[in-house]
Amino acid sequence: MKKYTFLLFLVFTCLTISTAQTIGPKKGSLVIVGGNARIAPEVFKKFIDLAGGPTAKIVIIPTANGTRDFGPAYEGRVFPNYKQHGAMNLQILHTDDRTIADSDEFVKTIEGATGVWFMGGRQWRIADSYLDTKTETALWDLLNRGGVIGGSSAGATIQGSYLARGDTKTNTIMMGDHEEGFGFLKKSAIDQHLLRRNRQFDLIEIMKAKPDLLGIGLDEGTAIVVQGDRFEVIGVSFVAIYDPTIMTDKTPFYLLGAGDRFDLVTRKATRRSSRFNPLELPRN
DSSP states (O other): OHHHHHHHHHHHHHHHHHHHSOOOOSSSEEEEEOSOGGGOHHHHHHHHHHHTSTTOEEEEEOGGGOOSOOSHHHHHHHHHHHHTTTOOEEEEOOOSOHHHHTSHHHHHHHHTOSEEEEOSSOHHHHHHHHTTSHHHHHHHHHHHTTOEEEEETHHHHTTEEEOTTOOSSOTTOSSOSOOBOOOSEEEEEEEOSTTTTTOTTTTHHHHHHOTTSEEEEEOTTEEEEEETTEEEEEESSOEEEEOTTTOOSSOSOEEEOTTOEEETTTTEEEEESSSEEEOOOOOO
């Protein structure tokens, strides 16, 4: 009896640890951008490469924008950003009707794709339209077959499990009336436009309220590329890491730059020199 009790304890402990960790998807990749990806061409190029190159079918979801007209004029503004980096097979997909988002016909577009990109705007609109629908299931299926999901600004935040700035009234409320994201990056809260909009201290509120999360703040033109339980920083600026296990009032976050890597399980950062070495953090 004691043997079985011990085995049950081990199983429960393992399950608890796995659900408590910040982890990426088992398969596929995430490209999570802090806004204004146009100023960092390597971000678009990386996303297109992960999707499969110039012939890959890429679906662009602009729902966060809040408008209803995503016809030829909109395509004319958006598609060139992808085409100049080689992507030719592009399609817009949008609805703000959850019944449509939960239909087999709507998700057929995602089923044939290898890359999906979420545009910026207000992240709660994405949650309202697609969370807990067949569209969300199709997105997970895309990852499970090795595809890539990317997004900038609102399209970055929605990929976390906690929806920072999810309030419908204003984007200055960090913990609002929408708090659930897709959770492609589990146990995380993601913020964007970090330094450009002087937001570097905003995620602290969420970290204090939810210390089981990892906070990730991304500046414009900068992205993390998540594969498995690790990510690498690419782009032109910085990514801030808010780790409640080491945060203090004096050092609530630390910064990573292009080429730096982060292990989501151990929460250890490394910086490239002739080899990857542990990143030295400030001492209190």
